[in-house]
Amino acid sequence: MIVISRHVAIPDGEFEITAIRAQGAGGQHVNKTSTAIHLRFDIRASSLPEYYKERLLAASHHLISSDGVIVIKAQEYRSQETEPRSGAGPAGGSD
Secondary structure, three states: OOOOOOOHHHOOOHEEEEEEOOOOOOHHHHHHOOEEEEEEEOOOOOOOHHHHHHHHHOOOOOOOOOOEEEEEEEOOOOOHHHHHHHHHOOOOOOO
């Protein structure tokens, strides 16, 4: 359940979370494991109060599709810059 306020919450059955394969750098590991998720929420089909639905549907935001579905993608980024270096010191060597 996602709690919006004291009086409003979105039940688990109204949004869908799917594990997917991430795009981009990361080597072969990223192609074998699900390292990203999609969250989908249909505003029109939800149990949100009409006031909330109207405000969300009126918002011009890139996460809300033309048919009133919010789609959020979260992904783990991997690159050489985020990998730990071997050795001590800034050049990766030892003193």
